[in-house]
Amino acid sequence: MKKHINKLFAVFAVALLGASCTDDGDLTTLSTVNFAGGIEASSTTIVIDADNNFQTVTTLSWQDVAFPVNAPVTYALEIDIPTDTLGANAWANAQRIEVGEAVLSKSFLGKDLNTIALALGLQYDTPGQLAVRAIATLDRAVYSKSIVLNVTPFELMMYMPGQYQGWNPETAARLRGIEEGIFQGYATFPEGQLEFKFTPKKNWDTFYGSTGGDGIAENDDDNLSVPAAGTYQITVNLNTLTYSAVPYAYGIIGTATPGGWDADTNMSYDHVAERWTYTGDLTPGALKFRLNDAWTINYGSANGESGELANGTVVLDNSGAHTIEESGNYTVTFAVDTPPATATYTVIKN
Structure with missing residues (x-):
């Protein structure tokens, strides 16, 4: 009788061990998870300019990462200078872009990639390189292999020569493009030096003057102005041919x-x-x-x-x-x- 009891105990122990092994197979920490493939880019050489600044210049895509747990995977991208992706502090200064749950691609407008490139130290009108990797996160973070984008950033500007700086487009305040056809910048106007114009380049070949009120027109000789001395946020909209000057300091x-x-x-x-x-x-x-x-x-x-x-x-x-x-x-x-x-x-x- 004792022999039969011992056999039953042994069978039960083996069954229990088998069940434990089966349960362990569902634990993600015991499974290897990785990107099945690398990142693909619709374009790896990108020259950003006024024509594509508000258009998609590249789309990055990747395959879904299969975690053992049936739950949505969150994806993000990290972008950095290739030399900063090595060593103990690799990717420490990367720009992180959240992509979302179960989203397997990210498109970049020229202006957005331009902002990232400049923030990471690339120079205007000079080819440079950006390293990009994808991150999949569920119970842990999994990283793809990186790819390199060759990016030439640029500066989309309007200029604002006026009395406050001697009417010289070369040294005028710069208004940066914030949306397609819309530019914004800042200037301080001293007493008695309130008039100005807009130019798309650092010369007088083309300029915008006043049509009255907040209206502007190309090559109109009448000057624009602010109402009083002070510092203003200046916004010019070439889509509607209007401008605004808001006190800002x-x-x-x-x-x-x-x-x-x-x-x-x-x-x-x-x-x-x-x-x-x-x-x-x-x-x-x-x-x-x-x-x-x-x-x-x-x-x-x-x-x-x-x-x-x-x-x-x-x-x-x-x-x-x-x-x-x-x-x-x-x-x-x-x-x-x-x-x-x-x-x-x-x-x-x-």
Whole structure:
């Protein structure tokens, strides 16, 4: 009898072990998961220009990654400089583009790929390379092999010569293309220097002047203008032949500034360096940056920087502030980064 009981126990143990092995086969952590193939690109050599800036310049696609679990797989892309995809910090500075659940392709407009290329350090009108890999995520991240795109970025611009800078298209404020036919930029207009025109190139071969109100027309001799001295966000729409000028300025605020926490001290826009500047007196205390006299968009120091500083970083919506340690006359500069989660600033005592 004892012998039969032992046999039954052994059979039960084997059956239990077999069931455990079957269950383990469903665990994704015990299975190898990878991309069956690499990324395919509709075009690997892309020269971005005014003609394709708002058109699809390449489409990247890949095969579905089969995880053992029946659930939607989320895909993303990472884009980086090829030399930054090697070593201990490989892909650390990559631009990440979320693609979505069960989406197996991503198309890029010229302007979007242009923005990525410039953010990664490629130069205008100069061929460069971008490495791209796909990422599939379920219970873990799985990476495809990378491919290389040969990309030549460009700069789609309008220019705004005017009284504020001597009517010279070569040194005029630049308005960048934000949508097809729509350009936007910034300029500070001193008292008595309020008139300007638009040019598509750094010369007077073609220009846009005023037809009255917010209307513009090609080669119209009448000047455009802003209503009063100050800094403005200028938008020109060539689709509707209109323009707008909206008061717009970053300012400094805090106990170190002339207005304390009660009021901004507006900065001027340096259209050549493309950054905001303030030169004036500061006292010991806190200094932050905010847009248009409101806290909706503001930048603060995440690391508690103080004193004089070159190329410091402030963070969007951060509660911290830079500390001015000594009274004196200072030059402060500020420029929003791409992407705008951070900004670069300097504080130099004159």
